């Protein structure tokens with residue numbers, strides 16, 4: 210039987226950070242078990258190839274039918290392979306709002322206020338602008354300026370500025386509110402995944418053993434202590450022994466799935482699946498929160514945005530050649546180049562909607578091609594009140610879980626979304642963006658509440674930030690304690706987005722990496 214001091218399950222944003230830190234210095238031997246591949250090829254490294262991911266790199270989940278979306282199923286992409294979702298995401302570097310972390314602390318997570326987490330964000334970050342009070346300058350996670358923002362993205366920023374929305378060139382600094390270009394997790398024009406940051410391009414070292422292509426089935430316990438992990442490799446069942454600890458980082462869907470398969474979860478549901486209950490914990494798979502999002506899309510007569518005309522295709526081919534030679538040009542685009550944080554409810558403690566301005570006309574998560582050229586803008590509800598669940602569809606780890614974000618089950622989210630769509634359109638209709646004469650693919654009379662609500666229910670979906678299914682907290686009902694130890698057993702930790710008690714007001718990669726960093730420190734301290 211293979212053995213390691215610490216077994217980390219899942220090599221994504223949180224898992225790679227935890228595994229990298231724990232194997233640093235060789236104090237512990239670490240085995241990292243990842244279902245997907247190594248993700249070292251061009252599909253991962255070329256930023257614009259985020260549009261061309263396949264089942265090899267993406268779990269491509271879907272939700273159960275959503276009553277709030279007129280019975281439609283939502284799309285839930287999740288990264289597979291080293292780097293996890295940081296290997297397929299839009300690379301936008303955002304941490305959320307200071308208020309989010311202070312709120313976590315107030316909700317019973319001591320040690321997670323903004324002042325507590327800031328040092329970990331800084332420790333992880335290598336911002337090309339250098340370090341300062343808010344930023345790290347020499348961490349492993351590279352954060353860069355965009356090499357090649359489309360002029361239309363700057364027009365979006367100017368349109369917002371013309372409406373007195375403050376320009377913001379650092380959404381992670383003193384103030385989140387405002388409009389500007391995003392910084393991206395790239396190094397020298399290449400996508401910088403958490404795996405590249407924390408494990409390097411050749412991850413194996415004497416202290417770290419990386420197994421890819423293995424599906425973890427469950428954590429194994431003896432006398433209430435995690436002692437190993439059962440996994441499938443090429444159809445064969447295997448076991449690896451964890452001498453000191455197991456760190457679970459299989460993401461917001463994988464982590465609750467593995468907990469439930471290990472007997473930790475809602476008792477009645479586990480029994481229905483024929484699973485022996487080890488810890489009856491209702492919170493496992495509950496508290497699923499996600500950023501519900503509406504996308505407005507425009508077709509332009511001009512060809513300055515990304516598009517699939519002959520000119521667009523030739524530009525792409527030229528850009529690919531340029532990237533291969535110099536790591537520069539249009540292939541470095543994250544597509545969602547600019548954005549904004551806006552407060553639509555004057556009583557909100559922090560901006561309540563986020564915009565992502567995209568330099569192409571987007572339809573159905575980019576899965577449907579729009580002819581010609583154009584641009585789009587997302588608006589999402591930053592602190593949704595709707596909470597959903599992840600449940601087992603089967604006791605077989607290879608079967609996708611049932612994902613129910615329960616979008617719009619709380620009416621406050623629709624009210625915020627409607628305000629957000631109206632605020633977004635004010636920017637989209639202002640010059641110089643309006644000078645592009647975009648034709649709205651879904652024109653709407655914004656004064657008509659019913660029509661707007663119908664349109665939102667017909668078209669809204671995730672903007673890819675599900676969290677919360679193994680929430681931490683001080684009270685006994687929480688899945689993890691604030692040091693990320695799974696309650697009710699010994700030697701098992703969680704290090705991914707599932708521990709967030711509340712979804713942060715922004716993108717979730719940097720926060721997941723911060724959680725991975727912190728988990729590594731908690732484990733190391735407990736084992737000292």
Ligand SMILES: Cc1cc2nc3c(=O)[nH]c(=O)nc-3n(C[C@H](O)[C@H](O)[C@H](O)COP(=O)(O)OP(=O)(O)OC[C@H]3O[C@@H](n4cnc5c(N)ncnc54)[C@H](O)[C@@H]3O)c2cc1C
Pocket residue numbers: 218219220221222223224242243244245286287288289290291292293294295297298299300301302303423424425426458459460461463464467606672673674675704705706707716717718719721
């Ligand atoms: C399309 C898309 C765009 C996004 N854009 C952005 C963005 O621009 N900026 C941003 O900040 N955030 C973005 N996000 C969100 C962000 O990337 C995620 O929130 C973050 O990466 C989650 O980290 P994690 O550690 O929780 O999980 P993940 O990074 O998803 O890692 C989980 C890992 O566990 C593995 N795994 C799961 N089950 C098993 C199993 N049974 N056995 C073995 N391994 C398993 C998975 O393969 C995966 O590698 C985006 C996400 C997506 C999908």
